[in-house]
Amino acid sequence: MSWEVVIGLEIHAQLTTKSKIFSGASTAYGAAPNSQACPIDVGMPGMLPVLNQAVIGKSIMLGLALDAEIGKRSVFDRKNYFYPDLPKGYQTTQFEFPIVGQGKMEIELEDGTKKIIGVTRAHLEEDAGKSVHGLVPGQTGVDLNRAGTPLLEIVSDPDMSSAKEAVAYAKKMHELVQYLGICDGNMQEGSFRVDSNVSVRRPGEPLGTRAELKNINSFRFIEKAIEIEIERQIELIESGGTVVQETRLYDADNDTTRSMRTKEDANDYRYFPCPDLLPVIIADEDIEAIRATMPELPDAKRTRFVSELGLSDYDATVLTSSRAMAEFFERLVALTDAKDIKLCANWMTSGFSAALNREGLSVEQSPVSAEGLAGMIVRILDNSISGKIAKQVFEAMWKGEGTADEIIEAKGLKQITDTGAIEALVDEVLANNPSQIEAYKAGQTKMLGYFVGQIMKASGGQANPGQVNQMLVAKLK
Amino acid sequence: MSLGKTEVEYISRLTQIEVREEAVEGVAEKLSNILELFAQMEAADTKDVLPMAHPLDAVQRLRPDVVTEVDQHKKLQAIAPAAADAHYLVPQVIE
Numbered sequence: 317m318s319w320e321v322v323i324g325l326e327i328h329a330q331l332t333t334k335s336k337i338f339s340g341a342s343t344a345y346g347a348a349p350n351s352q353a354c355p356i357d358v359g360m361p362g363m364l365p366v367l368n369q370a371v372i373g374k375s376i377m378l379g380l381a382l383d384a385e386i387g388k389r390s391v392f393d394r395k396n397y398f399y400p401d402l403p404k405g406y407q408t409t410q411f412e413f414p415i416v417g418q419g420k421m422e423i424e425l426e427d428g429t430k431k432i433i434g435v436t437r438a439h440l441e442e443d444a445g446k447s448v449h450g451l452v453p454g455q456t457g458v459d460l461n462r463a464g465t466p467l468l469e470i471v472s473d474p475d476m477s478s479a480k481e482a483v484a485y486a487k488k489m490h491e492l493v494q495y496l497g498i499c500d501g502n503m504q505e506g507s508f509r510v511d512s513n514v515s516v517r518r519p520g521e522p523l524g525t526r527a528e529l530k531n532i533n534s535f536r537f538i539e540k541a542i543e544i545e546i547e548r549q550i551e552l553i554e555s556g557g558t559v560v561q562e563t564r565l566y567d568a569d570n571d572t573t574r575s576m577r578t579k580e581d582a583n584d585y586r587y588f589p590c591p592d593l594l595p596v597i598i599a600d601e602d603i604e605a606i607r608a609t610m611p612e613l614p615d616a617k618r619t620r621f622v623s624e625l626g627l628s629d630y631d632a633t634v635l636t637s638s639r640a641m642a643e644f645f646e647r648l649v650a651l652t653d654a655k656d657i658k659l660c661a662n663w664m665t666s667g668f669s670a671a672l673n674r675e676g677l678s679v680e681q682s683p684v685s686a687e688g689l690a691g692m693i694v695r696i697l698d699n700s701i702s703g704k705i706a707k708q709v710f711e712a713m714w715k716g717e718g719t720a721d722e723i724i725e726a727k728g729l730k731q732i733t734d735t736g737a738i739e740a741l742v743d744e745v746l747a748n749n750p751s752q753i754e755a756y757k758a759g760q761t762k763m764l765g766y767f768v769g770q771i772m773k774a775s776g777g778q779a780n781p782g783q784v785n786q787m788l789v790a791k792l793k
Numbered sequence: 794m795s796l797g798k799t800e801v802e803y804i805s806r807l808t809q810i811e812v813r814e815e816a817v818e819g820v821a822e823k824l825s826n827i828l829e830l831f832a833q834m835e836a837a838d839t840k841d842v843l844p845m846a847h848p849l850d851a852v853q854r855l856r857p858d859v860v861t862e863v864d865q866h867k868k869l870q871a872i873a874p875a876a877a878d879a880h881y882l883v884p885q886v887i888e
Contacts, residue, residue: 333858340861349879350870354862358869369855391846398809400883412844448880457880584807589846594853 319516319550322523323482323542324474327489328467329499330443330507331374337442337466338365338408338593345505353445353460359403365592367392371440371466372596374498375415376606378468381492381613382435384419386603390596392440395585400458401445409441409469411587415596416468421492422615423484433485434473443467468498474513474523479542483535486510490535495614495639503533512542515559516549524549525559529573532566541566545573617642625649631661634669640679644686651690655697663693667710684713692720705729705777732779735787738771741779742787745770756792764788795825 336343339356356363379386391413394406416438424430443465448457470489476482490508493499501508515526529545532538544566549559564573612620614636621632635645641664648660668689672682692709695701701709701724712723724730732738745767746753756763764785771784796804801821805812812820866879875882 335858335860335862340856340859342860342862348864350866350881351864351879352862353869354865355869360869366856367853368858370858372855400881400886413846447886449885451880452877452882454885455875455877455882456884456886457877457882459880589844591847593847594849594851595846596855597852 318519319546320519321477321546322474322515322517322526323476323479324513324526325472325476325482325486326511326513327470327472327486328443328509328511329378329470329489329493331371331466331468331498332500333368333370333374333466335368336464337368337371337440339464341464343465347461349448349457349459350461353463357464358460359405365408367593367596368466371468372415372598372602373606374496375438375440375468376598376603377496377498377610378438378470378493379416379419380603380607380610381496382416382419382421382438384435384438385417386598387413387415387417388598388600389413390415390440390598392590392593392596393587394590395441395587397585399444400456401447401460401463403445403458403460403463407441407444408590408593410439413595414439415598416470421485421488423481423488425480425484431475431481433475433481436471436473438468438470441467441469474515479539479546482512482542483539486538487535491614491638495611497611497639506533509533510538512538512545514542514545514549516546516553524553525561527559527561527573528563529566530563530576537566537568540568540571541573544571548573611639614639614642625657625661627657627661631665634665635661638679644679644682647686648690648693651686652693652697656693659696660693663689663710667707671710671714683716684710688713688719695720695724699731699733699780700724701729701731702777702781705731729778732775733783735783738775738779738783738787741771741774742767742784742791745774746791753792764792767792796821796828800824 330343331337333343335341336357339354341354341357342352344352350358356365376386378384391410392408393411395409395411396406398405414437416435418437419435421433421435422430423433443462445458445460445463448459451457472485476485490501490503493508494501499507503509510532512529512532513526514529515524517524527545527549529538529541532541545564552559563576565576566573618632618636621627621635622629625632627635634641636642645660645664648664649657652660668682668684671684672679689710692701692706692713695709696703696706708727709720709723709729712718712727713720717723718726732741749767749770752763752766756767767788768781768784771788772779772781798817798821801812801817801824804824870876870879870881873881
């Protein structure tokens with residue numbers, strides 16, 4: 317009998333603010349322990365939290381991008397539980413009136429099929445601190461720098477039915493929050509955390525009991541962990557067992573999931589409105605003001621790159637894979653007066669991307685700027701250099717040897733376009749290869765390629781290949 | 794609704810508040826009385842009434858996203874029960 321898989325995701329996106337959600341302490345990553353935890357963050361009695369206005373704008377941006385209702389009256393609640401990294405004994409979060417209501421997102425699977433995934437809600441909350449083990453034997457150390465860091469928890473509907481769909485959704489959300497500039501998306505530093513709720517059922521049956529997979533910091537592992545968890549649940553039920561509601565951790569070394577803690581007390585967080593915070597009222601004008609500052613979203617950009625710029629679906633997808641990539645490309649096109657968009661796209665998706673990958677750099681870290689690359693493409697377009705020489709110029713630019721023009725000048729790479737000079741090279745090569753000429757005339761037309769190769773070699777790669785070709789054909793008639 | 798020994802022990806565990814064996818019965822009775830009050834209140838018609846988020850009829854003020862706090866961990870840890878290497882120390886927690 318077949319099984320149906322039901323997956324919902326909870327994504328915690330850390331918002332890119334300078335200060336914390338309720339205090340003026342810094343959110344910078346990697347500071348000395350507890351150096352960025354002020355009296356509000358450590359839960360000193362009598363402290364009054366004051367909401368950071370930046371988190372409101374950033375949340376509304378996500379809501380607009382997901383075509384969601386914006387909570388015009390948004391309320392903060394206390395979620396009560398005891399853990400040393402939560403010094404107040406409650407987490408300030410949102411329960412009944414979140415800032416972002418029901419929305420949706422379209423995902424595309426590898427085979428090109430599209431699916432709409434519902435987004436139940438997105439609510440604001442504060443992060444907890446960090447427990448450090450092994451500092452002092454028999455005791456746990458607590459670093460509260462992370463306490464109070466603003467998080468937007470994005471909860472999906474249980475609309476995904478495979479690990480692949482779940483990852484497609486998570487990746488798309490990851491791309492979106494970075495496009496919007498509301499989260500840096502750094503999964504290693506925990507800025508974007510994905511928790512997966514996984515359950516299985518027989519088709520037509522009510523939802524099965526779910527297990528939650530937490531703390532997985534790569535898309536590849538999320539996919540593997542979900543697949544393994546699905547297998548585990550099916551095997552468990554088929555052998556007569558029952559799934560219990562619990563949190564499970566993925567163990568990448570052994571490729572298994574194991575129980576972390578049972579959630580038997582799940583409904584006992586005793587939420588109630590936080591008396592320290594008043595309701596947040598958002599006016600229509602505020603929403604419209606934010607709508608006016610929204611960047612073009614990845615889907616719209618991709619569609620426009622195909623329809624307006626004439627790029628292939630593949631190129632459009634690669635070039636919109638991050639906002640930095642897309643903006644670099646658009647600058648490049650503008651700086652080269654859109655004379656050869658395809659050439660710009662090719663350089664971005666091949667030479668430029670290959671160099672970034674080779675050195676593990678992001679677009680922002682590229683040693684070659686859009687201006688630099690444009691300077692080189694302009695020289696290809698005005699026939700100063702060939703595509704082949706351009707690769708040499710690009711490598712030199714990458715190593716910081718100067719601008720395209722400086723490198724072309726210093727290395728003497730300017731293409732030979734002088735007809736007389738090219739003719740001399742053509743004549744020389746033809747004179748040295750009488751038997752190949754005979755073969756060509758006898759019908760072996762591929763000899764043409766041989767001659768072009770010889771001439772290009774003789775010119776040190778600097779002859780204009782188009783001109784060489786033309787002249788050769790004329791002379792061999 | 795009335796609470797018995799099991800519920801009191803459960804709540805005691807959740808709240809991390811110790812209730813001594815001999816006090817359980819009394820606490821159960823007190824809590825049951827409180828719940829009865831709620832039951833009485835439930836009789837009121839609250840349809841079309843927005844749940845009250847705050848007794849004050851005011852809205853939340855927002856602060857600009859600016860870092861205003863400086864490192865005070867030494868001061869804060871001076872009054873902590875235990876600290877080491879700039880960390881607060883608590884009894885060992887193992888997940």
